[in-house]
Amino acid sequence: xxxxxxxxxxxxxxxxxxxxxxxxxxxxxxxxxxxxxxxxxxxxxxxxxxxxxxxxxxxxxxxxxxxxxxxxxxxxxxxxxxxxxxxxxxxxxxxxxxxxxxxxxxx
Amino acid sequence: xxxxxxxxxxxxxxxxxxxxxxxxxxxxxxxxxxxxxxxxxxxxxxxxxxxxxxxxxxxxxxxxxxxxxxxxxxxxxxxxxxxxxxxxxxxxxxxxxxxxxxxxxxxxxxxxxxxxxxxxxxxxxxxxxxxxxxxxxxxxxxxxxxxxxxxxxxxxxxxxxxxxxxxxxxxxxxxxxxxxxxxxxxxxxxxxxxxxxxxxxxxxxxxxxxxxxxxxxxxxxxxxxxxxxxxxxxxxxxxxxxxxxxxxxxxxxxxxxxxxxxxxxxxxxxxxxxxxxxxxxxxxxxxxxxxxxxxxxxxxxxxxxxxxxxxxxxxxxxxxxxxxxxxxxxxxxxxxxxxxxxxxxxxxxxxxxxxxxxxxxxxxxxxxxxxxxxxxxxxxxxxxxxxxxxxxxxxxxxxxxxxxxxxxxxxxxxxxxxxxxxxxxxxxxxxxxxxxxxxxxxxxxxxxxxxxxxxxxxxxxxxxxxxxxxxxxxxxxxxxxxxxxxxxxxxxxxxxxxxxxxxxxxxxxxxxxxxxxxxxxxxxxxxxxxxxxxxxxxxxxxxxxxxxxxxxxxxxxxxxxxxxxxxxxxxxxxxxxxxxxxxxxxxxxxxxxxxxxxxxxxxxxxxxxxxxxxxxxxxxxxxxxxxxxxxxxxxxxxxxxxxxxxxxxxxxxxxxxxxxxxxxxxxxxxxxxxxxxxxxxxxxxxxxxxxxxxxxxxxxxxx
Numbered sequence: 090x091x092x093x094x095x096x097x098x099x100x101x102x103x104x105x106x107x108x109x110x111x112x113x114x115x116x117x118x119x120x121x122x123x124x125x126x127x128x129x130x131x132x133x134x135x136x137x138x139x140x141x142x143x144x145x146x147x148x149x150x151x152x153x154x155x156x157x158x159x160x161x162x163x164x165x166x167x168x169x170x171x172x173x174x175x176x177x178x179x180x181x182x183x184x185x186x187x188x189x190x191x192x193x194x195x196x
Numbered sequence: 197x198x199x200x201x202x203x204x205x206x207x208x209x210x211x212x213x214x215x216x217x218x219x220x221x222x223x224x225x226x227x228x229x230x231x232x233x234x235x236x237x238x239x240x241x242x243x244x245x246x247x248x249x250x251x252x253x254x255x256x257x258x259x260x261x262x263x264x265x266x267x268x269x270x271x272x273x274x275x276x277x278x279x280x281x282x283x284x285x286x287x288x289x290x291x292x293x294x295x296x297x298x299x300x301x302x303x304x305x306x307x308x309x310x311x312x313x314x315x316x317x318x319x320x321x322x323x324x325x326x327x328x329x330x331x332x333x334x335x336x337x338x339x340x341x342x343x344x345x346x347x348x349x350x351x352x353x354x355x356x357x358x359x360x361x362x363x364x365x366x367x368x369x370x371x372x373x374x375x376x377x378x379x380x381x382x383x384x385x386x387x388x389x390x391x392x393x394x395x396x397x398x399x400x401x402x403x404x405x406x407x408x409x410x411x412x413x414x415x416x417x418x419x420x421x422x423x424x425x426x427x428x429x430x431x432x433x434x435x436x437x438x439x440x441x442x443x444x445x446x447x448x449x450x451x452x453x454x455x456x457x458x459x460x461x462x463x464x465x466x467x468x469x470x471x472x473x474x475x476x477x478x479x480x481x482x483x484x485x486x487x488x489x490x491x492x493x494x495x496x497x498x499x500x501x502x503x504x505x506x507x508x509x510x511x512x513x514x515x516x517x518x519x520x521x522x523x524x525x526x527x528x529x530x531x532x533x534x535x536x537x538x539x540x541x542x543x544x545x546x547x548x549x550x551x552x553x554x555x556x557x558x559x560x561x562x563x564x565x566x567x568x569x570x571x572x573x574x575x576x577x578x579x580x581x582x583x584x585x586x587x588x589x590x591x592x593x594x595x596x597x598x599x600x601x602x603x604x605x606x607x608x609x610x611x612x613x614x615x616x617x618x619x620x621x622x623x624x625x626x627x628x629x630x631x632x633x634x635x636x637x638x639x640x641x642x643x644x645x646x647x648x649x650x651x652x653x654x655x656x657x658x659x660x661x662x663x664x665x666x667x668x669x670x671x672x673x674x675x676x677x678x679x680x681x682x683x684x685x686x687x688x689x690x691x692x693x694x695x696x697x698x699x700x701x702x703x704x705x706x707x708x709x710x711x712x713x714x715x716x717x718x719x720x721x722x723x724x725x726x727x728x729x730x731x732x733x734x735x736x737x738x739x740x741x742x743x744x745x746x747x748x749x750x751x752x753x754x755x756x757x758x759x760x761x762x763x764x765x766x767x768x769x770x771x772x773x774x775x776x777x778x779x780x781x782x783x784x785x786x787x788x789x790x791x792x793x794x795x796x797x798x799x800x801x802x803x804x805x806x807x808x809x810x811x812x813x814x815x816x817x818x819x820x821x822x823x824x825x826x827x828x829x830x831x832x833x834x835x836x837x838x839x840x841x842x843x844x845x846x847x848x849x850x851x852x853x854x855x856x857x858x859x860x861x862x863x864x865x866x867x868x869x870x871x872x873x874x875x876x877x878x879x880x881x882x883x884x885x886x887x888x889x890x891x892x893x894x895x896x897x898x899x
Contacts, residue, residue: 113251113283146450147282153342180383181450182457186344 091115094122102133104168104193108140111148120151128158135193139169149183156186168193204229206277210260217266218273223530224312224436225286225338228275232338234286235273236310237523238494240300241290244272247307249285249335251317251449259289285317285335286310290493296483296505299496307332309489311527314339314436314534315452316407322366322380322441323410323425323746334407334433334488337449341538343456350542351468352578353398355604355647355723356783359771360470361397362655363728364428364750365405365442373754378444380751382451382458389465395731395764396771399468401545403656404429405455406471407437409479410746417676424676424744428656430547431479431513433488435531459540468542470580471535475528476551476587481514482507497523500558508558510551512588519552525566528552533575543580545606550587553598560591564598571600582606582650595638599648604723607635607649614653615664615687618713620839620887623810632817632835633785633796634721640785647783649722653713654730659740661713661730664688665706666695671738674745682741695738704866707733708887711766711863712837715889718770719780719835721796721819728752731767733760762869766861769870770891773860777893779819779831790830792852793820799836803849813840814884818849830855832894838884847881848892857892864888 092115097104103126111119126134134155138144144152156165165187167178178184190196206214218233219226226233234246243264248257262272287309292302309316313336319326326333369376369384376387385400392400408429415424429439443451459469478498480491483506490498500508500516507515518524535541546552553564570581585597585605594608610631617624630637634646654661659670668690670682691705710733717724728734729752736742742750757764774780782795789795799816800806807814816836823829834857836846843864848857856876863869864885877892884890 113280116282117280145282146445146448146453149450150282150340150342153344157342176377177445177448177450180378180381180386180457181445181453182343182460183453185346 092118094119096122102135103131104135104137106137106140110142111144111151113145113147116145116147116151119148120154123151123155128155129160131159132163133166134159134163135166135168135196137168137193138171138174141174142171144174144177149178149181153183153186164188166190166196204231204275206231206275210263211258213258213260214277215260216275218275220268220271220273222312223271224310224314225336227281227338231275231277232279232281232284233273233275235271236288236493237271238290238292239270239497239523240494241292241302243291245289246274246276247287247289248276248279251283251285257284281338281340285337287332287336288493299501299505301487301491301495303487303492305331306487306492308487308492309334309434310336311434311489311493312436312530313337313434315449316434316437316440317449319407319409320440320446320449325411339452343453345456345460345540348460348463348540350536350540350578351463351466352542353468354783355580356645356721356781357775358399358468358723359397359718359774360399360401360650360723360725361392361395361728362401362403362725364403364656365439366427366746367750368728368752371748371751371753374752375754380442381444382438382442382454383444386458386461389461389467392467393465395768396775397726398466399470399542400462401470401472401725403472404432404474404547405439405442406432406473407434407439409433410441412479412481415676417674419676420674422747425746426744427746427750428743430474430743431477432474433479435475435527436534456539463540468580469540470543470545470582471541472545472547473532474547475517475519476548477511477513477515477517482509485514497521500554500556510554510558510587510589511548516551516558518556519566520555520561520564525569528566529569529573532570532579533573536575536579541579543582545582545584547584548587549583549597550585550591550593551589553593554591558589562598567598567603568600571602580604595635599642599644601643604648604650606655607631607638607651607722609638610635610649610651610720610722611653611655612687614713614716617837617839618709618716619687619689620813620841621687625806625812625815626808628815629798629806629817632716632720636785645783646721646785647723650725651717651720651722652725652727653717654727655725656727657741658683659686659688659738660727660734660736661710662706662733662735663738663740664713665709666690666735667738668694669738670740671695672741674739674747674749675741676744682739686740705887707760707763708863708866710763711869712887712889714767715770715861715863715891716835716837718774719817719819719833719891721780721782724774726767729756732756732764766869769872770861773891773893777831777833778824779821779833782819782821787821790820790822790832792830793818793832795820797849799846799849801844801846803847814838814844814846816846829896830894834892834894835889836882836884837889839887841886843883843885843888845881845883846890848877848879851894854897855894856897858895859890860893861891862888864890
């Protein structure tokens, strides 16, 4: 399933709205969208995963990569991730790099 | 100024891939700017082809024959650019002679796993039968180093302060009763960390987690039709890769992260991680076994071979890794360094370690270079090194294992003595006295310390504790070998009925015997080790060799935690007692003791007088030192054991004026074994019940 990524520029944050699967084939698209952002100066990044069923290890690594590029004080929110995605993030120890929220209203 | 490096550009193109000669070290695959460096060793191979796949694709993406001028010595290395790190899987074809008599088994048709592969795909989910027609079962993948350790490092707890808990990753939480989300996995253990912490153990020893094939020698039980597996995994496929089928995230290829997460969380809870490692043989079996990696890369180097080219079988499993060949020695060293540095592993327990001390022709070495290298390695300097100091070829080295001041040992003699003593065998008092003080008869003469001795009463191999007190004989029918497998020298006693019984008296005696075993274990010097579930009476229904059973026989039944709460509470309290009393953890045979008492003294029914005769069944010990935090304060523990079938009066040894005894444990009072009495013990002695132990500690009198 193809992946589409909409980039929404907020006041102090950027939101990437993903739709489709982030698998081995599409993860490079996510990575290139992320690297196109000014990550080193970005204080807040939101990834909206409401329309994503599956995130592969490559996709998760792209997320970790983004967080590592961002300032230490920054926050990376995963919004509306499915329980399966949250499970994978939790058991592989990536959860401490991100903040998991059900909706953007919680931020 | 942002300068681009100019020393890492491709020099040519092969089959559309930009490449350049690689670096021979490190072996395996490593990242270089813009590409991946592949390096593999073969001394007798005549050519090397790198086979690249896209993840999960059946057909190779490319087969790149490594130009001969890319070979330095016996190492082929190549950098390939523009590969998708996440997607690529790889293997090698090595050409060379097929001449078994000369030790060579090269076959270009085989695609071989990288012996340094750090992550594998292809067998990601436990128990899914593979497509046997697939010529390349274990595909090597790239592992990443981007795990966020949050400042974690190995804990470096003193050996003598450890309480080790041996567990099998799948068995620990596979049962529905485990109440965890990710059953039978690394993540499942992570969920159980609060339990381990509440029990009080500070190290887990994981049975093999290096990638193994659960289908190796798999068969169907002739009577029940159940599938039997290589369940324990004492047969390594890949020394650098965690078993994917043990990871809930294995199907996503994230076993590396999941395992690191387990280590990190255990460390946060103050619990070390020791790996049970199997270097004595591999999953490639003998001449009839599969060619997974070593056999096709350099058979003659990696295995011990007879003059006719057959495999020596000191491991009892088909082949024997040639560990004292310098190349193999480096592989072992690289492997342990990798797990220590990359996974923050705290220690290693070596299965059938005596094999590691044999020369390439099988003879025991007096000064084995591998064991010496491990003992003095700079990266492993804080790692625990624990030997199973025997092998299947008849070498038994408990007490004589070449230790180089570093190695400790599973003390099989402790296990056997404690078992015989518990069931009241004659002539055990003298040897038991040696065992509880850390086995100086085995370890003092060569300058080793009490913590050299890993004390245990049960381990994965043999009866569980509940079965040790419930069965006189093994009952291994479920293994499909007509009860012929497994040891017969169990030194077990069923307490009056074989197996499950409704008889309350027998059940009560079994409970008491279990407490006696754990009580003695936790009040002995040396490092105690518990088997998973023994703290609440886990049973394998009399199976003393469940190496092939993936069923509730092997899985921990957590409902027993409720039904055997008394045993759990006793275990928890006596572990806590051990942690609080430094005199039980003294790690010097010639320790001076405290101002008033020797470090370790033995007593009988009368203080300072032991009946050492053959029919004696009463032994008491008094251990003493100064308190860690107050050198003027005495720490003393007195343990009295009575393995006779009648109660016996023990007079208590005297204490300095300002101290008094407090009764802490009394298994004779089975409904209240953890007494932890707040008040001073008033009597001059105590009636120790039949087959019971009592434990006292000294405290300052309240003024």
